[in-house]
Amino acid sequence: MTMDDKLKPLRVQIDAIDAQILDLLNQRARVAQQVGHVKAETNAPVFRPEREAQILRSVAERNPGPLLDTDIQTVFREVMSACRALEKRVTVAYLGPAGTFSEQAVYQQFGRAVEGMPCASIDEVFRATEAGTADFGVVPIENSSEGVINRTLDLLLQTTLTLSGEVSIQVNHSLMTRSGNMNDIKSICAHSQALAQCQLWLNQNYPNIERRAVASNGEAARLAGEDPTVAAIASEIAGKNYSLQVVKAHIQDDPHNRTRFAVIGRLHTAPSGKDQTSLVLSVPNKAGAVYNLLAPLAKHGVSMTRFESRPARMGTWEYYFYVDVEGHLKDSKVADALKELKDNSAFFKVLGSYPFSL
C-alpha cells in the first residue's frame, strides 16, 4: 500500500469527525446566543470571567488526552471567545501598538474574537476604560526580572475601575532588523524595560551600538521597519507586522522572563471557586503597624500570595502596600479579615476579586 492509500481512510474519518465538531460548535453557539438574549433583557454583562475560568478548569480536569490540557484550554478559550462575540464583541483597550506583549495578553484572556483598541499609553488605557469607550483594559503590572510597573500601580490607586482578571505571559525578546543582519545598524531601539531585560546580552554582543529607549517595543519595530540603520528588540509578532527579520531570538537575560497583566473594567466578577483578591492599603507611620496590619489575615486563615510595598511619595516615609490574598471578597473569611484590615489601615481599597490565572 502506498502512503496515500493508507492516509485516505484516516482522512475520511477525520472529515466525518470534523463534520460532527462543526455541528456541535454551532449548536453551542446557538445556545450562547440564547444566553445573550437573556442577558440583554436585564442589561447584564456579556463577559463572565468566572464562568469562563470554570469551563477552562473543567475541560482540563476531564481531558482524557492525548491532547495536552493546555492545548485543549487554548481551543476552548477560542470557542468561548467566538460564542461570546455572538452575544457582543467586547472592546479591549491595551498598551499598543498592535504586536506588543499587551496584545498577546488580551488574546490570552479574551480569545481572538475581540475588538482590540491599541492605546498610546497606560494612562490612555485607563481613560478609555473609565469613559466606557472600551469594555475592559489590559495593562502590564509586573515583570519578573524588572519589577513592578509604577505607572500602573499609581493609576490603580486612583481609578474607579476594578480588577477582573490577571494574565501572565512568557516574554521572549528578539533582536530584529529589516535585513536580518546587523551590518549598517547604528542604534538598537526598544522600551526601556526591554533594554534592561536584555542588558547583559547587549553588553556582550553589541556593546558599541547606541541603545535608544522608545515608547514601546511595537514602536521600536515600526521604527526599524522604516529605517535600515535601526534594530528593534520586540516580540516576533511585532517584527512580522513591520516585515522585520530575526537577527537573534530569545535574547532576554532571564529565560523565564514573564510579565503579569491586570484586566481592568467595571465588572465585579462573581466567585469562580479559585479566586484571589487584590487590595492596596497604607498604615499609620508607627511601630508595629505592619505587623498589626497583617495579623487579621492569619487570624482568619486567609493566605497572602503577594505583598509589594511602594513609597507613598509624600516625603514622609509612608508606604502603600499592594496585597493579594487567596479567596473572593464574597467568602466570609476573606470578608471578615478584610473588615479588620480596613479598621487597622489609614488607606484601604479593594481592587477586585477575580479567578486565578491559568
Ligand SMILES: C=C(O[C@@H]1C=C(C(=O)O)C=C[C@H]1O)C(=O)O
Ligand atoms: C455563554 C455565556 O456568555 C459568555 C460566553 C461563555 C461561553 O461561551 O461559554 C461563557 C461566559 C461568558 O463570558 C455565559 O455567560 O454562559
